[in-house]
Amino acid sequence: MFIKSRFLALATSYNKGVANCFNKASVGLRWSSTQDNSTSSLPNTEQTAPKSAEEATAQSTKPDAPTKYYKIKLARSLIGLPPKTRKNAASLGLKKRGQIVFRPVTTTIAGSIFRIKELVELEITDNTYLESRSPAPGYTIVKRFQ
Incomplete structure (x- = not known):
């Protein structure tokens, strides 16, 4: 009984941290960790999603590169x-x-x-x-x- 309750407590706290990370990541496609950014070993990369279909097409196609x-x-x-x-x-x-x-x-x-x-x-x-x-x-x- 003790092991099961301890496991559930750990799983709940872990899931809250993961959910928090995914919630931050879904807004603006941004990497987030539970640590402070200054002490994090992973870089804080920011990528914003294109606002329109034209921007998405412009980002995905490069006119100077010939298609093979x-x-x-x-x-x-x-x-x-x-x-x-x-x-x-x-x-x-x-x-x-x-x-x-x-x-x-x-x-x-x-x-x-x-x-x-x-x-x-x-x-x-x-x-x-x-x-x-x-x-x-x-x-x-x-x-x-x-």
Whole structure:
């Protein structure tokens, strides 16, 4: 009985301290500790949330940095491979052998490519080249029907 009540007392005091820290952190996304800031071993970092969607977009995109893309080509067939491998290829948009897809360079995409590295050919490009890869339609419009 004594051990249970002591445990509950410790858990309650700990939870109050954690809740206080989270309440302070949720207002303005600020790190807070129970110690004084001058004696704290962790830095007091302040990050304020963007006030509008335009500010969030401006912070997340950097106009001076060119966007890079992975050019992923499925070189080997998915026949006979485990379902997990097939789903991973499908998540990248690869269905048929020889199919080419372009994906932005991110850690998530890199991890997916790493799981099927034996099946794909990979290049890093500056743009997607989709316009130059699409064939001509094969017809011309002479006159519109009215």
